[in-house]
Amino acid sequence: MAEKEKIQFRGKADREASEIVDRMRPEGINISEIAQQGFREKLRETLSDEEKIMLHQRYNEGEISEEVAEVLIGDALREIEREQDAFKMASKLDTRDVFQG
Known part of the structure; x- marks a missing residue:
C-alpha cells in the first residue's frame, strides 16, 4: 500500500446500514471508530x-x-x-x- 493511500469503504448497503443504526440511537454511532476496530480485528486475524x-x-x-x-x-x-x-x-x-x- 502506498504511504499516502487512504483506506475507503464504498459499499452502498454498508453506508445505508450504518445510517439506519445511527438514526436509531439518540447519541448516534461513531463510524470511524467502528471501522478502525473492525480493521484492526481483521488485520490481526490474518496473521x-x-x-x-x-x-x-x-x-x-x-x-x-x-x-x-x-x-x-x-x-x-x-x-x-x-x-x-x-x-x-x-x-x-x-x-x-x-x-x-
Whole structure:
C-alpha cells in the first residue's frame, strides 16, 4: 500500500446500514471508530502465530513501536511476554532433585 493511500469503504448497503443504526440511537454511532476496530480485528486475524512472534521480536528489537505492535498483535503482545517470562522462570528452576519414574 502506498504511504499516502487512504483506506475507503464504498459499499452502498454498508453506508445505508450504518445510517439506519445511527438514526436509531439518540447519541448516534461513531463510524470511524467502528471501522478502525473492525480493521484492526481483521488485520490481526490474518496473521499466523509465527508472524505474531516475528512481529513481537521486531517490537523487542525496537523496529516497531509499542503502538504499532498493539495494532498488529493486540492481546497477543502481552501473552507472548507472559509466556517468555514463564519460560525464563522455569528454565531457572533447580531440577537436580526431581525424580522421573
